[in-house]
Amino acid sequence: MDQRTVIDRQKQQLKVLERRNELLRDEVERLTMGRPPRWTKFEESPNAVFGDGRAISHHPGGYRVFLNSRYQVAMYNRQQGDYPGLYITHLSIKRRDGAAVHDWRDFQRIKNELVGPEAEGVELYPAESRLVDGANQYHLYVVQGGKWPIGFSSRLVSEEGGGGVQQRPWPEGERPDDCKAISMADMVKFAGLED
Numbered sequence: 001m002d003q004r005t006v007i008d009r010q011k012q013q014l015k016v017l018e019r020r021n022e023l024l025r026d027e028v029e030r031l032t033m034g035r036p037p038r039w040t041k042f043e044e045s046p047n048a049v050f051g052d053g054r055a056i057s058h059h060p061g062g063y064r065v066f067l068n069s070r071y072q073v074a075m076y077n078r079q080q081g082d083y084p085g086l087y088i089t090h091l092s093i094k095r096r097d098g099a100a101v102h103d104w105r106d107f108q109r110i111k112n113e114l115v116g117p118e119a120e121g122v123e124l125y126p127a128e129s130r131l132v133d134g135a136n137q138y139h140l141y142v143v144q145g146g147k148w149p150i151g152f153s154s155r156l157v158s159e160e161g162g163g164g165v166q167q168r169p170w171p172e173g174e175r176p177d178d179c180k181a182i183s184m185a186d187m188v189k190f191a192g193l194e195d
Contacts, residue, residue, distance in 0.1 A: 023037070023069065036069075036070050037069040039068065039069060039070060039109070040069040041068060042066040042068045042073070042110075042114060043066065043068070044064060044065065044066055045065045045066065045067045045072075048065050048072065048074065062076070063075060063076045067096070069096070070095060070096055071094065071095060071096060071106070071110060072093075072095075072096055073092065073094075073110055073114060074091075074092040075089060075090070075092075075114060076089070076090040076092070077089050077144070078090065086143070087143075087145070088141050088142065088143060088144065089115050089119070089141075089142040089144060090140075090142075091110065091114065091115070091121065091140040091142060092137060092138075093107065093137065093139070094135065095136065098136055099136065107121075107123075107140060111140055111142060119142050119143070120142065120143055120146075120147050120151070121140040121142035121143075122141055122148055122150070123138065123139065124139065124141060152190070154190075155178065156182065156186075157179045158179060158180055158181060159179055
């Protein structure tokens, strides 16, 4: 083996070790300070991974699994049987640590990264006759090539709630450029609730 090959392998091993150390630091911080690990890019995985570390390969249903530092997402693309021409991407989302935590900003980011920032998804709270509640897992249904006929018609992002409403600040480096302070009157007007 020539020296260049040895150096290239050592560089690759160093990157793996640096990444492993970074993940360990994040895990120590999360455990000691109660914070989730730093967000990492989603990578496709050949296996679904359970909280205890067990892994199973994909089932024959044809879904894809993506993992990052916080979440495992199974992604299914399918036509909705009762609605010809309507194609949905179903994102089945669970925390890697198995916790029953639902963070809207995280779910928006998952949708943006895996399906696209202009795709629209909904979370369904079903009729009791269709309820599925067997795990700390959440489901987003993302319409392909269109918009849902519900929701707001424009964008409004704030980290300062108006009129006594609470909103958390954005993490460092993630605050949108169009984030602004709003009043309760602004919210009422935006929602179309003014007289």
